[in-house]
Amino acid sequence: MRMRPTLSWSPTEDLPPATTDLEPVADALSTGGVLVLSGAGISTESGIPDYRGEGGSLSRHTPMTYQDFTGSAQARRRYWARSHLGWRTFGRARPNAGHRAVAAFERHGLLSGVITQNVDGLHQAAGSKDIVELHGSLDRVVCLSCHAFSSRHELARRLETANTGFEPVAAAINPDGDADLTDEQVGDFRVVSCTVCGGVLKPDVVFFGEAVPPPRVEHCRELVHEAASLLVLGSSLTVMSGLRFVRQAAQAGKAVLIINRDLTRGDRHAVTRIALPLGTALTAVAGQLGILADAETTEPA
Numbered sequence: 535m536r537m538r539p540t541l542s543w544s545p546t547e548d549l550p551p552a553t554t555d556l557e558p559v560a561d562a563l564s565t566g567g568v569l570v571l572s573g574a575g576i577s578t579e580s581g582i583p584d585y586r587g588e589g590g591s592l593s594r595h596t597p598m599t600y601q602d603f604t605g606s607a608q609a610r611r612r613y614w615a616r617s618h619l620g621w622r623t624f625g626r627a628r629p630n631a632g633h634r635a636v637a638a639f640e641r642h643g644l645l646s647g648v649i650t651q652n653v654d655g656l657h658q659a660a661g662s663k664d665i666v667e668l669h670g671s672l673d674r675v676v677c678l679s680c681h682a683f684s685s686r687h688e689l690a691r692r693l694e695t696a697n698t699g700f701e702p703v704a705a706a707i708n709p710d711g712d713a714d715l716t717d718e719q720v721g722d723f724r725v726v727s728c729t730v731c732g733g734v735l736k737p738d739v740v741f742f743g744e745a746v747p748p749p750r751v752e753h754c755r756e757l758v759h760e761a762a763s764l765l766v767l768g769s770s771l772t773v774m775s776g777l778r779f780v781r782q783a784a785q786a787g788k789a790v791l792i793i794n795r796d797l798t799r800g801d802r803h804a805v806t807r808i809a810l811p812l813g814t815a816l817t818a819v820a821g822q823l824g825i826l827a828d829a830e831t832t833e834p835a
Contacts, residue, residue, distance in 0.1 A: 549801040552809035559765065559791050559808065559815075560822045563644045567762030570636055570648040571779055575768020575794055577654055579630035579813045581623075584768070598712070600744035603736065604678070607725075610734065615723035616712035617672075617737065618693045619702060621686065623713075624672065629660035632767065635816035637661035638825050646761045649754050651769060651776050653739045666754055668746060668775060670739035679733025689726070689735065696724040746775050758782050763789040768812050771800040780804075 562568050574584035602609045629637075637660040639645050649666045650657055655673050657665050675684045694700075702719040728735055740746050758764065764783040771777045777799055783790050784803035792798055792807040793815050801807050808815060820826070 547802065549797060550804075550807065552807045554808060554810055555806070556808060556810075556815060556819050556822070558789075558806050559793065560819050562763045562765065562789060562791060563639060563819065563823060565762060566644050567646045567760075568639070568644060568765050569646050569757055569761035569763070569783075570639075570650075570765050570767060571769060571776055572636070572648065572650045572652060572657065572767040573769025573771075573776065573794075574652060575770075576632045576636075576812050577627070577630070577652055577656055578768070579632060579811070580627045580654075580656055582627055582654055582656075597742045600741040603741060604734075611723055611725050612715075612717070612720050613712065614693065614725045615697075615700070615720040616715050618690065618697070618700070618723075619715065620713035621672070621690055624654065625686075625690075627654060627656060629656045631813035631817045632815075633657055633660035633662070635813075635820045635825075636767070638820055640664060642823075642825055644823075647757045649757065649776075649779065653737075666750065666757070668740075668750065668754065670737070672737050672739060674738035675735050676738045677728035677731060677733045678736055680728060680731040682728060682730045683738065684729070684735075686737070692726045693724075696726055740775070751775075751778075754779055755782060758788075759786070761788065763791065766790065766792040766794065766798070766800060766804075767816070768794055769798065770794065770796065771798045 574582070578584050598609065598613050603613060633656050636645075636648060636657060640648070640662050645664070647664045647666065648657055648662055649668055651668050653667070653669055653672045655671055673686050675686055675689050676682070700723065702715055726735070727733060758779050761783070764780065766780065769776050771780060780790055780800040780803050790800065790804040792800060792804045793810065793812055794807060795809050795811065798807065
């Protein structure tokens with residue numbers, strides 16, 4: 535029997551109440567050495583929904599798993615049809631105030647790094663430099679046979695050519711960049727192959743049910759080890775890929791601070807959870823520190 539990935543979590547214990555007091559975050563940043571761990575919640579203000587918050591995509595949509603993608607040509611057809619349509623919207627998303635605040639904290643030397651669970655590239659578009667993309671990036675495509683990388687923009691052009699007139703209307707766009715389409719809307723969508731070897735193409739992202747590459751995990755563990763504190767932004771920490779770093783920080787006696795409107799699986803390890811919208815909260819913290827963080831960016835994601 536195939537095991538399905540963990541998509542939800544419910545607390546089994548009483549967790550500390552949330553607060554709106556941003557002082558602990560400002561204090562940690564003023565000391566420096568803060569490692570940021572960001573999740574889908576930081577991108578909701580850019581028009582990209584999260585997975586598990588109010589109205590999150592998991593209430594209506596089960597993400598593609600690695601096992602389904604690699605095991606079924608029809609599953610790949612469905613994925614690429616939905617992802618191709620979603621990319622048109624996803625690729626137009628712009629950084630919001632939360633992303634810009636994180637970039638400003640980095641520019642002022644307050645961060646030791648950023649680990650993001652997101653695949654949208656919005657931290658980089660906001661100006662952040664020292665980023666670990668824990669789950670990869672939708673901007674890249676990899677061949678599962680020869681492991682050659684290519685640009686998602688190039689793939690989009692190839693798919694446009696192969697599927698002239700493909701213009702369905704999606705019910706919604708999801709955090710992993712695909713669109714909600716029916717099987718009828720997917721129809722006979724044509725999938726293209728690797729231009730190097732003819733192999734199967736996959737976005738360079740970690741699917742549900744797929745492991746994060748061990749060297750990447752080890753790099754993140756080193757970042758946690760070297761950091762003074764860990765600031766979690768917009769992640770429910772439901773999946774172990776992010777939660778393990780919270781546990782590591784807490785076990786090492788480092789302060790864990792969380793800004794997330796809903797309960798998280800890491801709350802019991804945190805010194806505080808602040809229940810505020812991220813753009814509002816981080817802009818306010820930047821203001822407390824005398825940092826200008828909310829200038830619009832014109833760079834695409």
